[in-house]
Amino acid sequence: MYFLVYVDDIILTGNSSTAINTLITNLNSRFPMNDLGTISQFLGIQVIHTTYGLHLNQSHFAQTILSRAGMTNCKPVSTPSHLKSTPSNSNSNAFANPTLYRQLAGSLQYLTITRPDLSFAVNRVCQHMKNPTIAHFEALKHLLRFLQGTIHTGFPLFRDTPTLRSYVDSDWAGDETEHKSTIGYCNFLGSSLISWAVKKQNAVARSSTEAEYQALATAAIETIWIRWLLQELNIPQLTVTKLFCETTSAIALANNPVLHARTKHIEVYCHYIRSCIRDNHLQVHHISTKDQLADLFTKALPAPRFHLLSDKLVSSSEATA
Structure with missing residues (x-):
């Protein structure tokens, strides 16, 4: 959450x-x-003060979560999510202590303030807080085992040029139950990651292009809001903000105002991205899948890919800027 304070202009x-x-x-x-x-x-x-800026961590809070779950001595794993999700009809008996499940899931959600690498896994866990099953609790325990091995992982904030750039991605029909897509986006100010989100889309997308186009619109709303906030803080963005997307068809749709039969059904709010491009606030750029940082927020990944993107999120590299 951001706070803006005015005192005598x-x-x-x-x-x-x-x-x-x-x-x-x-x-x-x-x-x-x-x-x-x-x-x-x-x-x-x-908050630790360093030569490059600040380093944030919640290691004490993470230790409290593990202690509450009785997993302070558990064996660590390399990723926060199983690469293949457990089928919904497998091990579907209700979990005996749903209150504990909700407490742990809520605590993990707060932990994502400094742990963007946990965002996707926590999002999946929190979707089952109403009626958790044994299979859902097993997924939560897997996440806690990953936390055990990365309990001291932190979050850096760098002192550098405050230029805004964004990444957005979508996993088409990634939800095996409702077949809805998961979108993820993140915003950098210079080398510092300042905001990120994981969200399951409200409606089922009929194509990967539509899913990615909806993700672009959602990310654009957040990015434009940040541009306005920076303007209020006397840090105006003097250049167009780059928004990186890996789907060329969605980029073409965002830049081309012509509607045709395959896009008429897309909700009107999604076309907000077009006005942002027209007003010269955003430019949507293509980025290869291997360089797409937002991929971390949309799906479970193999360990090498997961750790590569996690490191990039908190590094000072701006290779794609």
């Missing part, structure tokens, strides 16, 4: 010590305040 920006001091002075004149010094912990998030 001064907007706080990340690189201005003068603005920070002015803000503190103005707030202190109106409210009783204590200066706690340099941030080290906030809402269970540990």
Whole structure:
């Protein structure tokens, strides 16, 4: 969640010590305040100051989750999700302690604040909070075993040029029960990952192009909002934001305003991406599947692919920018 504070027409920006001091002075004149010094912990998030910026982690909170589940000594696994999902009709007996399942799933959801690599697996686990089965709890335990082996993994924030860029992907009909697609997108400011999301689409897409096109529209809404926020924070984006997508047919559809029989059924809101391109706020670029960072948010991946994308999410590389 983002907060924007105005004090006497001064907007706080990340690189201005003068603005920070002015803000503190103005707030202190109106409210009783204590200066706690340099941030080290906030809402269970540990903050470590480094030469490149900040490093965030929730290792203590992760340890608490494992302790609550009774899995502090469990054997780690290499990925948070099984590569092949368990069939819905297999081991479908209700889990005996649904309250525990919901507590663990909710805690894991909060953990994704600093663990984007867990987002897809946590999203799948949280879809079954109403009536969890034994098979669903086994999937949750697999996720906890991965957490055990990566408990100290953190999340870096870099000091560099604040240029916004985005990645979006969709797994067409990836849900084996409802045949709905899963979309995922992430936004970088410079080298820092600042927002990401995993979401199952509301309607069944009739083609991979439609699924990817809907994902583009959803990601565009988030990206434009971030551009507006940065403008308010006096960090305007002077160039068009690049949105990377791997499906050439969806890119062509976004750039071509001509409708035909195969696209008339697509919801009107999806065409929002066209106005963003027309207004020169976004440019949709093709990216190869092997370089698509958002792939991590749409499906379970083999261990080598999973770890490659996880490392790229938190690295300072901007090879595709």
